[in-house]
Amino acid sequence: MLGSLLNVLTKPLIGIGIIDIWKLAKQTKLNKIKAxxxxxxxxxxxxxxxxxxxxxxxxxxxxxxxxLVRILLLGDILEQLEKQLCQWQETLAEADTLLGNAKNLLxxxxxxxxxxxxxxxxxxxxxxxxxxxxxxxxVQVIDDLKQEVAKRQQFRELCxxxxxxxxxxxxxxxxxxxxxxxxxxxxDVLQEYIREAKEHFQAEEVYLIGxxxxxxxxxxxxxxxxxxxxxxxxxxxxxxxxxxxxEKVEKxxxxxxxxxxxxxxxxxxxLEIATSLYAESQTLLPELTECKIxxxxxxxxxxxxxxxxQYLKGVKGEQATYLRGxxxxxxxxxxxxxxxxxxxxxxKIQVQRSILQQLISLERLRTLxxxxxxxxxxxxxxxxxxxxxxxKHNGSDTLVINNLNNHIYPRIASQxxxxxxxxxVVTNTRxxxxxxxxxxxxxNYALACYYYALEQLPEEQNLxxxxxxxxxxxxxxxxxxxDPLLKNIPWLAGTQVDYEEIAQNIHKLLDQLIDKFKxxxxxxxxxxxxxxxxxxxALDLIDNQPNLTSKIxxxxxxxxxxxxxxxxxxxxxxVNLWGALFTDWGLAIAACxxxxxxxxxxxxxSSTKGEIELFAKQFVALHEGCYYLRNKNWExxxxxxxxxxxxxxxxxxxxxxxxxxxxxxxxxxxxxDEHLKFAQFWYDLLGSQPSKTYLAxxxxxxxxxxxxxxxxxxxxxxxxxxxxxxxxxxxxxxxxLIETIEMQIELEEFDRLMRQAEFEIAVSMAKRSKxxxxxxxxxxxxxxxxxxxxxxxxPDLVLIAQFGKWAYSISPNEPAFQGVYRSxxxxxxxxx
Amino acid sequence: xxxxxxxILGLTRAVSxxxxxxxKMTAMKKKQYPLNMIAEAEKAxxxxxxxxxxxxxxxxxxxxxRFKRTDFSxxxxxxxxxxxxxxxxxxxxxxxxxxxxSEFDIQIGKALVxxxxxxx
Numbered sequence: 016m017l018g019s020l021l022n023v024l025t026k027p028l029i030g031i032g033i034i035d036i037w038k039l040a041k042q043t044k045l046n047k048i049k050a051x052x053x054x055x056x057x058x059x060x061x062x063x064x065x066x067x068x069x070x071x072x073x074x075x076x077x078x079x080x081x082x083l084v085r086i087l088l089l090g091d092i093l094e095q096l097e098k099q100l101c102q103w104q105e106t107l108a109e110a111d112t113l114l115g116n117a118k119n120l121l122x123x124x125x126x127x128x129x130x131x132x133x134x135x136x137x138x139x140x141x142x143x144x145x146x147x148x149x150x151x152x153x154v155q156v157i158d159d160l161k162q163e164v165a166k167r168q169q170f171r172e173l174c175x176x177x178x179x180x181x182x183x184x185x186x187x188x189x190x191x192x193x194x195x196x197x198x199x200x201x202x203d204v205l206q207e208y209i210r211e212a213k214e215h216f217q218a219e220e221v222y223l224i225g226x227x228x229x230x231x232x233x234x235x236x237x238x239x240x241x242x243x244x245x246x247x248x249x250x251x252x253x254x255x256x257x258x259x260x261x262e263k264v265e266k267x268x269x270x271x272x273x274x275x276x277x278x279x280x281x282x283x284x285x286l287e288i289a290t291s292l293y294a295e296s297q298t299l300l301p302e303l304t305e306c307k308i309x310x311x312x313x314x315x316x317x318x319x320x321x322x323x324x325q326y327l328k329g330v331k332g333e334q335a336t337y338l339r340g341x342x343x344x345x346x347x348x349x350x351x352x353x354x355x356x357x358x359x360x361x362x363k364i365q366v367q368r369s370i371l372q373q374l375i376s377l378e379r380l381r382t383l384x385x386x387x388x389x390x391x392x393x394x395x396x397x398x399x400x401x402x403x404x405x406x407k408h409n410g411s412d413t414l415v416i417n418n419l420n421n422h423i424y425p426r427i428a429s430q431x432x433x434x435x436x437x438x439x440v441v442t443n444t445r446x447x448x449x450x451x452x453x454x455x456x457x458x459n460y461a462l463a464c465y466y467y468a469l470e471q472l473p474e475e476q477n478l479x480x481x482x483x484x485x486x487x488x489x490x491x492x493x494x495x496x497x498d499p500l501l502k503n504i505p506w507l508a509g510t511q512v513d514y515e516e517i518a519q520n521i522h523k524l525l526d527q528l529i530d531k532f533k534x535x536x537x538x539x540x541x542x543x544x545x546x547x548x549x550x551x552x553a554l555d556l557i558d559n560q561p562n563l564t565s566k567i568x569x570x571x572x573x574x575x576x577x578x579x580x581x582x583x584x585x586x587x588x589x590v591n592l593w594g595a596l597f598t599d600w601g602l603a604i605a606a607c608x609x610x611x612x613x614x615x616x617x618x619x620x621s622s623t624k625g626e627i628e629l630f631a632k633q634f635v636a637l638h639e640g641c642y643y644l645r646n647k648n649w650e651x652x653x654x655x656x657x658x659x660x661x662x663x664x665x666x667x668x669x670x671x672x673x674x675x676x677x678x679x680x681x682x683x684x685x686x687x688d689e690h691l692k693f694a695q696f697w698y699d700l701l702g703s704q705p706s707k708t709y710l711a712x713x714x715x716x717x718x719x720x721x722x723x724x725x726x727x728x729x730x731x732x733x734x735x736x737x738x739x740x741x742x743x744x745x746x747x748x749x750x751x752l753i754e755t756i757e758m759q760i761e762l763e764e765f766d767r768l769m770r771q772a773e774f775e776i777a778v779s780m781a782k783r784s785k786x787x788x789x790x791x792x793x794x795x796x797x798x799x800x801x802x803x804x805x806x807x808x809x810p811d812l813v814l815i816a817q818f819g820k821w822a823y824s825i826s827p828n829e830p831a832f833q834g835v836y837r838s839x840x841x842x843x844x845x846x847x
Numbered sequence: 848x849x850x851x852x853x854x855i856l857g858l859t860r861a862v863s864x865x866x867x868x869x870x871k872m873t874a875m876k877k878k879q880y881p882l883n884m885i886a887e888a889e890k891a892x893x894x895x896x897x898x899x900x901x902x903x904x905x906x907x908x909x910x911x912x913r914f915k916r917t918d919f920s921x922x923x924x925x926x927x928x929x930x931x932x933x934x935x936x937x938x939x940x941x942x943x944x945x946x947x948x949s950e951f952d953i954q955i956g957k958a959l960v961x962x963x964x965x966x967x
Binding site: 264271275281304334455466520 | 850860861862863895896898899900902903904905906907908909910911912913914915916917919921922926927928929931932934935936937938939941942944945948949951952953954955956957958959960962963
């Protein structure tokens with residue numbers, strides 16, 4: 016009712032009723048949403064229609080007031096609608112164009128099943144169209160087209176298959192497949208193909224019968240008949256399959272012919288021709304084992320036993336077994352011959368086998384005789400080779416083994432030491448050691464190296480052999496108590512062996528050996544000395560810290576000796592001093608241990624790999640650092656000691672030593688800043704009590720200096736001093752300074768309060784002070800004021816009483832003030 | 848090796864002091880080594896501290912046992928020889944077989960036919 020009234024009232028003003036326009040605006044918004052939903056679902060044509068209708072409800076000619084009302088109700092929705100409509104119409108036109116193109120493509124398809132191009136193109140265009148617009152049957156159309164394309168493709172595949180059959184002379188199969196294709200599309204050209212193929216049916220039938228017969232003949236081993244049958248049918252019907260069959264049959268026939276010719280040649284004594292014919296036959300017909308046997312026989316007849324065995328390899332049957340056995344026997348492989356013949360039962364073979372056994376015995380005797388002859392002529396090397404070869408070919412033979420192990424080998428070893436040149440002895444003993452790591456092979460190897468090095472002339476001194484001597488002798492010393500030479504010494508008559516004394520004397524021998532280089536080659540001398548030092552350090556650890564060390568194959572092996580067998584026995588060492596000796600850092604470590612730091616610095620490697628080398632590097636760095644400290648060069652020591660921090664923590668004795676050295680270094684420093692830097696380094700490195708005290712003192716001093724220079728407030732100074740206390744919490748200098756500054760602050764505050772006549776607060780502050788000295792100063796000041804007032808001509812007793820009470824409240828028990836307090840009480844002043 | 852006192856005096860490790868002195872005399876007569884070397888060697892072996900080093904500087908060698916010999920009289924007996932048994936030659940048999948269809952022919956014929964039916 017009210018709405019109608021409003022409508023009527025507003026119509027003359029706006030040109031349209033306000034309620035009508037409001038309803039229309041609402042409907043327009045709803046329609047806009049609907050159109051957009053349609054567009055989202057690709058119902059483009061519908062979306063355009065709804066939008067067009069939506070816009071058409073609004074007249075284009077409007078009054079100013081109506082325009083105003085439209086803006087109020089719709090904003091710019093009508094403009095948006097017009098823009099949307101324009102865009103959608105353009106898209107719709109594009110879709111219509113695509114649909115038209117697809118239809119044109121379909122129109123140009125002639126229905127020829129061999130052609131699919133237009134259909135595939137049309138599918139592609141429709142699919143593009145489907146991306147833009149959703150039209151009723153578009154999906155169905157695409158599906159139908161795809162099915163048609165698949166059908167045509169199947170048709171084409173069948174036609175190709177059938178053509179393939181025809182080309183291979185399989186006309187029946189071709190027709191069968193053509194007929195399958197015909198069921199898909201009955202086109203004229205197929206009928207033509209079928210007719211042409213059927214014309215060959217009769218010939219194919221004849222071929223198939225002939226081919227089957229040929230197969231039968233072949234299966235019966237009648238290759239000549241198979242050949243004739245195949246030749247006959249293939250003349251008119253050259254099917255490839257038949258041609259291939261014919262070729263194979265022909266090859267068999269030729270192979271057999273060559274074999275037959277070979278047999279005849281062999282019978283006629285033309286063995287070379289026979290050999291050649293058999294070879295041709297084998298090429299054509301490798302399966303013909305008979306031919307292999309003939310080849311083997313010819314090889315045996317020609318004395319070519321190795322070749323005979325090759326021909327007969329793997330050939331089954333008694334004949335081949337006999338022939339192989341015979342060839343082996345002729346080659347004096349009697350055991351192999353026996354293995355071949357033992358499965359044969361023929362009595363004649365049994366006779367042959369018994370002869371074989373006798374030959375085996377005789378052959379053994381011949382070998383034993385040769386060995387004995389070699390022994391008699393002192394040719395031990397030949398005796399050794401003959402024995403070893405005999406055992407290799409004939410397996411175990413107790414007599415040969417015993418003679419070899421208990422006589423030939425020991426004699427060769429003894430003769431080697433007597434006669435061979437020492438270079439050969441070194442090579443042989445080194446090989447023995449590498450083959451069999453034990454204390455005996457080690458002893459001999461070490462001795463060979465020692466004597467070889469001993470005979471080196473100064474000008475031909477070969478450093479390698481000297482290194483080997485040090486390495487091997489040191490390892491012998493490491494295992495001295497197990498050395499067989501020092502067990503049961505007959506002339507000692509039960510007296511204990513003094514291993515320590517022996518070791519000392521042997522070290523002296525090594526020293527004499529190394530000294531050979533002192534005059535001629537100082538570089539080599541130093542190198543050998545480094546190595547000897549490393550080996551000695553290892554021996555030292557074995558004696559004094561056996562828990563650190565480890566054995567390899569039940570022997571202690573020194574680092575340099577290990578280097579020679581590293582490729583044979585690879586050991587995983589622990590991260591400790593023993594492990595470090597076996598790294599490239601070993602020499603530098605040993606130099607450090609010997610207190611020869613300059614040499615350690617000179618020879619230390621430039622890089623590290625792995626955890627053990629890192630430990631080694633830190634160990635050397637520790638010694639370098641201490642070396643520089645001893646030389647009062649703490650700045651140089653700093654880098655090395657910082658690097659060695661971890662190792663320092665592991666060695667308490669080194670911490671002590673560094674503390675001691677740092678204490679000495681401190682005495683050498685005069686500059687304040689250097690003291691500070693050095694103290695900081697020392698503290699950072701060890702954090703020991705001397706370093707804490709030292710650093711705290713200098714830091715406190717620094718604060719005091721800054722306070723003096725007024726470059727620091729008292730509060731800031733207190734903060735810094737409290738930080739210093741974290742370094743050394745009981746440092747007297749720091750604590751004293753803190754107390755002084757705190758007192759100064761309190762007294763200044765007291766002074767300020769007094770000046771501002773805040774007496775009670777000032778007195779209360781003085782009472783709370785933790786510093787007795789502050790209390791004393793303040794109370795003393797009050798007492799002084801009180802006394803001076805008292806001494807006046809007409810003293811102000813109230814003032815005196817006040818100052819007396821304040822002084823008493825702050826410092827009631829101070830002995831110095833007790834006289835004043837007493838006097839005050841006497842004149843009737845109450846102090847509390 | 849030749850510098851070892853034991854080798855200079857031609858002795859083994861078990862010798863007594865008397866034997867050492869006697870060996871010195873023998874070595875001097877042989878004149879294989881200079882006299883001072885022989886005297887030094889004797890001195891070393893008579894001094895237990897030095898002798899033990901001389902012991903240490905000898906190689907460890909295994910004991911050499913007697914070589915066990917064999918009776919070879921069997922080798923003088925008549926030598927036996929293996930002969931090629933003609934029955935295993937089979938040439939005539941092989942020639943005779945070629946005119947006939949053998950088991951081998953049937954075998955390879957069947958194998959060939961079977962191979963025709965195998966797919967390529």
